[in-house]
Amino acid sequence: MGENLRVPDEETKGIVESTMDRRLDVYVWDMDETLILLKSLLNGTYAEAFNGSKDLQKGLEIGKMWEKHILDLCDGYFFYEQIENYNKPFLDALSQYDDGKDLSDYDFDQDGFGPSSDDDNKRKLAYRHRVIAQKYEKV
Secondary structure, rough: OOHOOOOHHHHHHHHHHHHHHOOOOOOOHHHHHHHHHHHHHHHHHHHHOOOOOOOOOHHHHHHHHHHHHHHHHHHHHHHHHHHHHOOOOHHHHHHHOOOOOOOOOOHHHOOOOOOOHHHHHHHHHHHHHHHHHHHHHHO
């Protein structure tokens, strides 16, 4: 156990001390509650619940802004726009089409993935599922 331990040098001590003095914010995101609130902003029920004391139009604007940010996040990290119409029950559903190719330099935006359900597109969808699964494994 002790073989990996070492005495920190002065530079390391300074970094650790300055980091420990800073506040660390940790955010926990309950997506269910977020989506309920988002829906109430988009359909106006949030403002209606306050009997006129909330600005309905401002709530709609905030809801649309949230919706855009959520979709951008889903698209940027989970290929949302590319795979939203391919409803598979779990990420391994197409694993038999995944040939294990190294995807570190793979260009998902230029691979010709489309609506066809041939084996070539199933392989490309399997690649996307693998990348998504790997992102979840890192958490």
